[in-house]
Amino acid sequence: MIVVQNSQGEILQSLQPGANLREVLIAGGCAVRSSCGGQARCGQCQVRVAESGAIPYTFSERARLSGAQLAAGIRLACQLNALMDLHVEVMQPLAQMSWRILREDECSCSAWSFSPRARTVRYGVAIDVGTTQVRLALWDLVAGVRINACSGLNPQGSYGADVLTRLMEADRAEACARALGKLIRDRIADALVNMSSQNSIALSAVGEVQIVGNTAMLSLLAGLNYRMLLDPENWTRRIACQPEQTNFLRAAWGVSEAANIRLVTPLGGFVGSDLLAGVISTGLIRQPAGALLIDFGTNSEMALWDGQTLHVTATAGGPAFEGGGISCGMPAEAGAIYRIDQAGGEIKLHVLGDSAPRGLCGSALVDAAAYLLRTGRLDKVGRFTDKTSGGCAISEGLVLKRGDIDVLQRAKAAIGAGVQWLCQQAGIESGALTQVYACGAFGQLLTVENAQQIGLLPQTALVHLEGNTALGGCEALLISDQAEAELAAVLAVSRIYNLAEDAGFESLFVENLYLQAIPQVRTMKGVRDVR
Known part of the structure; x- marks a missing residue:
């Protein structure tokens, strides 16, 4: 038997000897965080186990948990196979499933x-x-x-x-x-x-x-x-x-x-x-050539309109845009810092909901990186300039670490490289993009200048922060005959690319790892020139 302690009190769950604790908790409806799916990579499925001392720690637990956490009986649920009755407290439960x-x-x-x-x-x-x-x-x-x-x-x-x-x-x-x-x-x-x-x-x-x-x-x-x-x-x-x-x-x-x-x-x-719904919602194929749509997410989709063809692809940005994989990260929910402003030499934190800061969502991570770059505390390689620093304290108990910056760099490099690659296919110089639609909850909360500074968005004069275009496009399909015709038109002009099949994408990805503006790409008769 497992006794699970949560905000509603105690919940009793039956237990088969040797069963994995994470799987038992999920099966019992306990909302435990587990970004990596139980592979011991994210360290989010932390539980405090009263009987912890009787069960040896695994190598992954010792690698992911601090000495203080180990001493306090904190375990990773994905690493714990229960052989006895346990008293468990979930340390980082998923947010309540409200609407x-x-x-x-x-x-x-x-x-x-x-x-x-x-x-x-x-x-x-x-x-x-x-x-x-x-x-x-x-x-x-x-x-x-x-x-x-x-x-x-x-x-x-x-x-x-x-x-x-x-x-x-x-x-x-x-x-x-x-x-x-x-x-x-x-x-x-x-x-x-x-x-x-x-x-x-x-x-x-x-x-x-x-x-x-x-x-x-x-x-x-x-x-x-x-x-x-x-x-x-x-x-x-x-x-x-x-x-x-x-x-x-x-x-x-x-x-x-x-x-x-x-x-x-x-x-x-x-x-x-x-993505199709987003293209419908923004009217992308009705715009002048050079219009780009980026739907930010774990799997970030993008579409570039060259006036005749809609060039479409997706890049694996990972969960950083939604606060995943970040030591102090969280989704854009109550308690999330969503924007960091600098005024008079001091920073101001903007928090979602009426609560104290609990973590950074993706847009604040972008702001933090840009702020650290401007103040010289972070170099373009992603290293803290103070070699003795263990990171940057954002708020009490929230420290941005080198590994967090690395996760952001990989996510933004995937976007930057995808933008460059689509520009090559369309024969459009990246400096000639006419407008960019930044979509999704992450896109809606972005500070454009900061996103451009670190190389997440191209240096384009007109950037639309669109929010959830997918639902808007789906609504259009529900209510409008013209939207249904638009869907057929979008499908007729779309060309989809798999970046994993192109050897050149990897070099573009590496070029975009630096925390700097997306390199300009000029395309002339199939020859690529990165400036």
């Missing part, structure tokens, strides 16, 4: 007019399933009015912060795949119940559901073709995520028995329909 009401500017589809047509259903829902966040919008399809929109955490985080880790978990055991699918379906069901009850709407009156997301999230939701995504041969191919029968989704969500449920087909194995 936040979205503001109008966080999910706007105002560029698309409502199509007034005879409708057989009154209500519809648009859903964006992201790796970290799930967002929904409830619409009155007769009046053409958004009734409610909300955002909450994707509960699959216990199985890993990134899509690859979750896919590997699903591939490892069929039970894990079923659990991952059920987690996201139940999460959507919870949001639907909340939104419908708040607005006195019967869920059975919801007759249309449009869903976008990255390919991995859609395949896990549907329980379909997720193993194909582990094969690089499928990364540029369209992966079917639409179940032939959607009765199980109707039943799970309580919507109309005749509801039309559509999972919008992704562009490729690593480029999802969330």
